[in-house]
Amino acid sequence: MAAPLKAEYPFLSEDFDLSAKIVKFVPLKNEEQGTAPEQELASFEALMLPHLDAAQNLAKWLLRNEQDAQDVVQEAYLRALKSFSGFHGSNGRAWLLTIVRNTSYTLMKKNRAVDLTTPFDEERHATDYESVNPAALLEQTEDAELVREAMDHLPAEFREILVLRHLEGLSYKEIADIAQIPPGTVMSRLARARGKLKECLAARIGKEK
């Protein structure tokens, strides 16, 4: 029966330090992460926020909807922050755009299966306008709206590669990383995407004529 009171009422023994109870509520410094969260956040923002426009641009071109794009970008930044400790490279833009792309595809798969399952309609876009003079075609593309409409008719994989190359000026290697395709595929896919875009533009110009 020598149950020491100490065990039953730990508060009661002299050597029990009341302050130890309060210490529990004081957030402890996270030593494991090496850096304090605010430092991590500051460095994350310094590296990633400059690419906000690039993120928004890619998401908007993929989703073709302003609100979806903003949601995806915000979500992608949160995902990026979570896996920021795994980012050791120097190419913050490519790293962030990979996450933006994946987040966009997740949403597209969920909401708009159509985008991914509808193959590019070769028949419909096979054209009678091959004869359109490229010079004339290019003169007509003063209208940005025309290019936008033509782009929006391309499948996501073409929109994506055209945006990465033409609007972000990324190298084939970076594009391969972001689009998760073999580096050797980038050139041929880019060639097909440009060809299709040219066809779409020609079709629109031809219709207008």
Place this chain on the structure above:
Amino acid sequence: MNCEEATRLMDGYLDGELDPITSQTIEHHLRECDKCDQAYKAHALLIRSISNKTPYYKAPAGLRERIQSSLREGIAERSPRSVSRDIPSLFQSKPSERRAVLFGTQWNWLALAAAIVLAAIIAFNLVPRLQRPGADQLLATQLIASHVRSLMANHLTDVASSDQHTVKPWLDAKLDFAPPVVDLGSDGFPLVGGRLDYLKNRPVAALVYQRRKHFINLFVWPKEPGAAGITDTITRQGYQLLHWVDSDFNYWAVSDVSDNDLQAFRQVFEKQLPRR
């Protein structure tokens, strides 16, 4: 290089992604093949045109602020540590952003302050509550002090006698109650004497028994109304304290004997106790 191959490599060449030797081979071919040269020029124009004419969607106003505040929440979720202290960022320029940061700061400090206040409330409410069942604790300290003092200051007994019929009347005369006094010499706990003590703001009887070379102080006073049949054992500073209550009295036995001896003491004490 033939035309088919040149056509296949056209995009790579115009994008500057081919190795120098392949590029030179293509340049050589283009100088010789007018058809391919025309196709390259047209394609170069198309590429330039796409780059120039495709709209670039910049992030709308407010998106950066929304992202920054959601990042702050995200990192606050991950760690209880406040992320708030004004984060040096190159991108916080607008006053609205500054406000957002300040708001975040205040909120986080409030949360921290609330946590500390809550901790304090819990601590200060919980501690006395836990102490109450053993408000005995303070008493235990007093009992040990009395016991130790009785041994060190040559004031073990006021009335030194092994005769319970000497000790009891003496105590009865000094106190407003008549403590039970029994000699337990036949059971190995000879009565040494009696003493007056003062505990819980009242005079109490202290009966002194001996166990071999050790002394046992048995403090006795009338039980408080409503006190149940509590039995409690406390070990402190090497002393054993045994508490029990019978129909009339509170008993606290204090000694440096073992817990078993003290339990045995209580048993023989209760056995010898005259029926009332």
